[in-house]
Amino acid sequence: MTSTARPLLNRRLAEFGTTIFAEMSALAVATGSINLGQGFPDTDGPEEVREAAVRALRDGRGNQYPPGPGVPELRTAIAAHQERRYGLSYDPDTEVLVTAGATEAVAAALLALLEPGDEVVALEPYYDSYAASIALAGGRRVPVTLRPHEGSFRLDLDELRAAVTDRTRLLLVNTPHNPTGTVLTRAELAAIADLAVERDLLVVTDEVYEHLVFDDAEHLPLATFPGMRERTVTIGSAGKTYSFTGWKVGWVTAAPALVSAVRAAKQFLTYVSSGPFQYAVAEALALPDSYYDAFRRSMRERRDILSAGLTAAGFEVFRPAGTYFVTTDIRPLGEKDGFAFCRALPERAGVVAIPNAVFYDDREAGAPFVRFAFCKREDVLREAAERLRAM
Numbered sequence: 393m394t395s396t397a398r399p400l401l402n403r404r405l406a407e408f409g410t411t412i413f414a415e416m417s418a419l420a421v422a423t424g425s426i427n428l429g430q431g432f433p434d435t436d437g438p439e440e441v442r443e444a445a446v447r448a449l450r451d452g453r454g455n456q457y458p459p460g461p462g463v464p465e466l467r468t469a470i471a472a473h474q475e476r477r478y479g480l481s482y483d484p485d486t487e488v489l490v491t492a493g494a495t496e497a498v499a500a501a502l503l504a505l506l507e508p509g510d511e512v513v514a515l516e517p518y519y520d521s522y523a524a525s526i527a528l529a530g531g532r533r534v535p536v537t538l539r540p541h542e543g544s545f546r547l548d549l550d551e552l553r554a555a556v557t558d559r560t561r562l563l564l565v566n567t568p569h570n571p572t573g574t575v576l577t578r579a580e581l582a583a584i585a586d587l588a589v590e591r592d593l594l595v596v597t598d599e600v601y602e603h604l605v606f607d608d609a610e611h612l613p614l615a616t617f618p619g620m621r622e623r624t625v626t627i628g629s630a631g632k633t634y635s636f637t638g639w640k641v642g643w644v645t646a647a648p649a650l651v652s653a654v655r656a657a658k659q660f661l662t663y664v665s666s667g668p669f670q671y672a673v674a675e676a677l678a679l680p681d682s683y684y685d686a687f688r689r690s691m692r693e694r695r696d697i698l699s700a701g702l703t704a705a706g707f708e709v710f711r712p713a714g715t716y717f718v719t720t721d722i723r724p725l726g727e728k729d730g731f732a733f734c735r736a737l738p739e740r741a742g743v744v745a746i747p748n749a750v751f752y753d754d755r756e757a758g759a760p761f762v763r764f765a766f767c768k769r770e771d772v773l774r775e776a777a778e779r780l781r782a783m
């Protein structure tokens with residue numbers, strides 16, 4: 393211990409504590425509950441992709457430090473994916489950067505692009521690493537709250553406009569949106585793009601659920617909107633799309649000056665990571681459309697199983713248009729405090745969920761909402777639904 397009374401953890405991080413996922417996962421183990429808290433699949437991704445990783449490892453590809461920007465095979469595959477899917481053309485050498493998951497991409501982008509005191513306008517509820525990464529970068533977060541409207545959480549464009557000040561440096565966007573399952577519409581994205589251009593803002597957009605959109609929802613990258621390509625840092629990840637969240641292979645696509653800036657921060661965080669997995673993800677990115685169609689179909693079925701179970705159990709369900717999470721309102725159950733509800737749920741029903749309030753600065757606004765993950769086997773979801781109905 394130091395001799396001073398000064399706290400060990402610095403002021404930037406002190407407010408964050410331990411993530412709720414640690415507490416809830418421990419509770420799941422202690423009570424033998426079905427864990428629908430943390431968002432990771434309980435089945436691994438395609439066998440051929442796993443084999444590609446084994447092959448790379450055996451062949452000695454990626455076992456030593458790969459190149460700082462990522463292995464050329466992967467950068468080329470990422471660029472080809474953006475071109476094929478969205479007509480976005482990026483130079484694999486100057487406009488693509490491989491990162492240790494999307495988490496590092498977000499952190500490196502914010503560390504690179506913010507000066508202390510810069511304001512970051514972000515959609516609330518936030519993915520849990522955003523607030524901490526903004527804080528580490530010395531930025532100030534300015535939330536714009538998505539609010540329930542006719543069965544889904546929507547962005548109020550007037551509130552978004554009002555949140556931008558002369559100190560705003562960037563907009564931090566996430567679509568499809570975790571935890572609400574909202575997929576921003578073309579009109580909403582066009583309004584965000586107009587605002588960014590008008591106020592000359594940078595945009596960091598987390599699109600890790602780009603392939604998980606359901607029904608008639610469509611994922612549109614912000615970088616495809618007029619005036620956006622040169623000001624947008626687009627973030628993707630293999631974790632969610634290919635069900636290999638432990639590999640931590642993510643990426644950034646952006647104009648050369650933005651990629652250079654993000655790389656300047658990234659080189660001092662991890663420098664490089666996931667060597668052999670980078671080769672495997674390069675192969676995954678080239679999977680045929682049939683893979684993505686089947687993946688989407690299977691996740692949509694799981695969404696429907698869990699949503700039906702939650703509705704039958706008395707929750708109000710916000711039917712997600714994307715991601716693998718469903719947000720519910722617990723007020724129809726006579727409850728109003730998501731924290732207390734989630735702490736009691738393992739004992740009451742043998743199921744673990746996450747209180748959305750942890751993703752809000754405005755805890756009151758998030759209090760009645762609870763998130764369940766449906767990236768689990770169908771029999772597990774059916775059992776969870778049955779337990780909740782019996783509660």
Ligand SMILES: *Cc1c(COP(=O)(O)O)cnc(C)c1O
Pocket residue numbers: 492493494495496519566570598600629630631632637640641642
């Ligand atoms: C899971 C998730 C991430 C983290 O992705 P990694 O590639 O595992 O770092 C980032 N953003 C959102 C919205 C997520 O849900």
